[in-house]
Amino acid sequence: MKLLRLGCLHFSELPEEWEKWRGTIGGIEIGTIGSNRTEKGVRLIVIAQAEMKYFPKVTAQGLAVIPEKLRKQLEGCIETMGNLISLSIRGRRTISSPTPSIALLPENDEERTRLAQVHGFSFLPGNRCETGSLIKFSDIGEYLEHLQDRLDGVALLVESIAHEHLTGKFHEYIRVFERAFRLSSKRLIAPLADFLCTSAFQYSAQEVENWILNIRHPITHADERECFLLESDVRPVIRRVEQAAYDVLFNKEMWRNPQSNRRDVWQPPFGTNSTNGDIFITQGFEVNLENQILDEFQAYPLDLQGIMKNIPIEWLAFPPSEIRASGQVTVKPKPFSEAESSITDPIERDPNQAEAPA
Known part of the structure; x- marks a missing residue:
């Protein structure tokens, strides 16, 4: 057979x-x-x-x-x-x-x-609908002051945008982490995990360790190991790694330093908050998400135009299975300051009238 x-x-x-x-x-x-x-x-x-x-x-x-x-x-x-x-x-x-x-x-x-x-x-259970956020900054000038000490990180992130291949993107995201913490390989895991675990995106130390130990080395080096990784091995994690790279660039307090302290400069209005396909969106913000349906093995994108109409009779093949996204959507409220500014007091007051004593 x-x-x-x-x-x-x-x-x-x-x-x-x-x-x-x-x-x-x-x-x-x-x-x-x-x-x-x-x-x-x-x-x-x-x-x-x-x-x-x-x-x-x-x-x-x-x-x-x-x-x-x-x-x-x-x-x-x-x-x-x-x-x-x-x-x-x-x-x-x-x-x-x-x-x-x-x-x-x-x-x-x-x-x-x-x-x-x-x-x-x-087939093994898994999320076949890959969702990622298309992060853009129409107000990038407002962040310039906060990026002055990390323009090298901006350059590396732009390198990732220039790549169309996922392995190339992954390389650049890892370089953002290495540049930010001034560490590489195993020494990078703990401080990067400490930083990301304080975000609202549900990162874990095990997830970060998987990026650095199980993916980074075999996707980068092909010298000693019998096997090495390719694009299909990076696909399941790339969206989470990308979001983490943006978070590190904008919100790491001290650039080129191993410490893991966080500052509050930028929060994405939408994105991923689990490894299971969960996403979040924020009230009052335009959502710009990209969806990609994967094949049954989550190895490659499913080509919706590549449907074979005449399958050889001697093959044992089956029609497409039902495709479900395993993640959930969380709707976050508007940031407090914006919600407050949208509320008007319906009671008209006489400016000459004193307030009643309590």
């Missing part, structure tokens, strides 16, 4: 000879099964496939469990092929998932009989 992982490779420009190809990378078969050109560029639908050592585990509900290790190997092959094409044409590539994104291919009658009892695939 084979496991099939499908992906969409997007390029702004692509020579026609790249629209149809097939090959093998590290024992994994990969090739195109479709393409289309639009004004925005070219989409290639590719499939990576490999033999499964064992029949997949089936739950009591009749759901087949997709082996994670093999699935990630297939995703790595898709990314590698996208990188090779990108290198060949010197062009940017992006990756998304079509529908279906995964399938099983039986190779004999016994496998077909056993798969006939499978009613779907089992």
Whole structure:
């Protein structure tokens, strides 16, 4: 039996000879099964496939469990092929998932009989609707005085804005933290966590440790480890890291210093306040949020235009599952000063009349 992982490779420009190809990378078969050109560029639908050592585990509900290790190997092959094409044409590539994104291919009658009892695939629970705040400052001049001692941090944050790739953004956010605290690696964890845990955004020491130890090093270095991380590994945390970088830049009291004291210069009117997709908005403020639906594995964005209409009859694939956002929305009241300024006294008073004694 084979496991099939499908992906969409997007390029702004692509020579026609790249629209149809097939090959093998590290024992994994990969090739195109479709393409289309639009004004925005070219989409290639590719499939990576490999033999499964064992029949997949089936739950009591009749759901087949997709082996994670093999699935990630297939995703790595898709990314590698996208990188090779990108290198060949010197062009940017992006990756998304079509529908279906995964399938099983039986190779004999016994496998077909056993798969006939499978009613779907089992996916780990998680938030498939990624929400992030698009932070802008129409009144940036009002903050200039507070940013004078940390213009280097402004420069690093702008570097992150210039990046379109999530790994590049993550690098720059970490550099903001390192610059602000004058620390790096493990020594950065405690003071950064102490600072962020005093915010209203529900950060935790474990969350910060995950950024620095489990993601930062393997996303940055590829020298000693057998494996290294890619964009899909950064995606689940990038929104929280971004918000933290803005918080550090504006609200850290002493720049280029390991201390964790906070000042109150800027508070976002909307954003994320948990790792589970929870968001907050504030009354009286325009909300500018960006939503991205992810595939079943939360590895890549779901390509809403990449729906396969003619699925090969020999594949075991299933229609799209219901997509739910797991987070909650919290509505915060207006800041006290603004709420007060909007209240008018309905009682008209005679300025010449003295107040009655208490």
